[in-house]
Amino acid sequence: MQRDAPIPTWFGVGGGADALASPRSEEELLACLDLDPACRVLGDGANLLVHDAGVSGLVVSLGQGEFSAVDVPPAGGGKPHGEVVVVRAGAGVNLPRLVVETVRQGLGGLEGLGGIPASVGGALVMNAGGSFGQIADVVGRVFGVTRGGERVTLERGEIAFGYRCSGLGDLLVTGCELELRRGYPETLRDRLKEVMSYKKSTQPMGEKSAGCCFKNPTLERAVAGIGEAGQRVSAGMVIDRAGCKGLTVGGATVSERHANFFPVRSDALASEVIELMEEVERRVLDRFGIVLEREVVVWRRDGV
Numbered sequence: 001m002q003r004d005a006p007i008p009t010w011f012g013v014g015g016g017a018d019a020l021a022s023p024r025s026e027e028e029l030l031a032c033l034d035l036d037p038a039c040r041v042l043g044d045g046a047n048l049l050v051h052d053a054g055v056s057g058l059v060v061s062l063g064q065g066e067f068s069a070v071d072v073p074p075a076g077g078g079k080p081h082g083e084v085v086v087v088r089a090g091a092g093v094n095l096p097r098l099v100v101e102t103v104r105q106g107l108g109g110l111e112g113l114g115g116i117p118a119s120v121g122g123a124l125v126m127n128a129g130g131s132f133g134q135i136a137d138v139v140g141r142v143f144g145v146t147r148g149g150e151r152v153t154l155e156r157g158e159i160a161f162g163y164r165c166s167g168l169g170d171l172l173v174t175g176c177e178l179e180l181r182r183g184y185p186e187t188l189r190d191r192l193k194e195v196m197s198y199k200k201s202t203q204p205m206g207e208k209s210a211g212c213c214f215k216n217p218t219l220e221r222a223v224a225g226i227g228e229a230g231q232r233v234s235a236g237m238v239i240d241r242a243g244c245k246g247l248t249v250g251g252a253t254v255s256e257r258h259a260n261f262f263p264v265r266s267d268a269l270a271s272e273v274i275e276l277m278e279e280v281e282r283r284v285l286d287r288f289g290i291v292l293e294r295e296v297v298v299w300r301r302d303g304v
């Protein structure tokens with residue numbers, strides 16, 4: 001266990017953890033839960049902003065040992081195209097690497113998630129995805145441990161996956177089974193390239209951010225120039241139309257390229273990102289009466 005440890009996030013700003021543990025097995029994870037049943041789980045830190053004062057309690061990083069294992073059945077010569085293949089992946093497996101590896105082996109289903117930085121656990125909890133699919137589309141089962149230390153297996157039908165949410169809530173997700181389909185590696189590779197080049201051409205992928213800060217809102221009523229009642233509209237478009245592109249607080253800015261990305265300079269404070277999010281929320285509410293819901297998860301010390 002590390003004391004006063006930095007918490008690696010894609011924003012690259014903010015405070016650290018009073019204590020950080022990297023268990024390598026379920027037994028070690030259960031020992032972490034004995035120490036702090038309310039411990040926070042860190043994935044790849046791609047959707048996370050840690051407050052400048054850091055966080056108290058234990059942070060558990062699941063990137064090692066059995067949590068980083070992948071079990072892909074060997075390529076079956078002559079196996080029928082379209083056959084379902086179950087791939088088992090630990091929560092700490094790097095999603096982009098899993099996408100590339102499964103595509104290379106001619107297993108389809110994850111190629112629409114190309115370019116999304118995540119651990120498998122974080123992708124499941126957030127139901128990561130976009131216009132080309134979401135991880136829920138291929139989930140067969142999820143494995144986890146409850147705060148009370150009970151090992152559980154949830155079937156796909158028992159999980160309340162929705163738009164950028166899973167209802168997995170308080171569970172410590174330890175792994176999953178993904179149901180992929182045998183296909184042609186060349187076709188899957190071409191699809192992955194298309195997905196990646198779309199992302200690169202529309203999003204500031206090279207800058208330090210957490211991707212989209214806000215979820216795409218569903219309109220409660222028709223909003224002139226934005227959309228009809230019941231329609232889910234792009235948060236980036238709404239933020240842009242509210243005149244927020246380029247808005248800056250300290251080292252954090254609303255991207256000119258994609259208004260739902262808030263890239264930061266390396267000397268930015270997490271409080272500046274939070275202030276920027278609050279200002280954008282205010283402007284969108286004042287201008288259109290739309291309440292934006294945050295997609296980015298903010299960790300803060302109790303009482304701060």
Ligand SMILES: Cc1cc2nc3c(=O)[nH]c(=O)nc-3n(C[C@H](O)[C@H](O)[C@H](O)COP(=O)(O)OP(=O)(O)OC[C@H]3O[C@@H](n4cnc5c(N)ncnc54)[C@H](O)[C@@H]3O)c2cc1C
Binds near residue numbers: 043120171205297
């Ligand atoms: C450049 C960029 C582009 C992005 N593009 C997209 C996109 O196209 N689509 C999209 O959906 N997202 C996108 N994101 C956001 C991010 O990739 C996803 O939200 C991803 O699912 C986060 O996974 P993570 O492992 O990094 O989770 P983290 O950021 O580490 O954690 C996020 C939340 O999940 C919880 N969590 C993580 N692992 C576990 C676990 N094993 N058990 C229980 N809880 C856990 C954490 O406690 C936290 O509450 C982007 C981010 C960046 C930086």
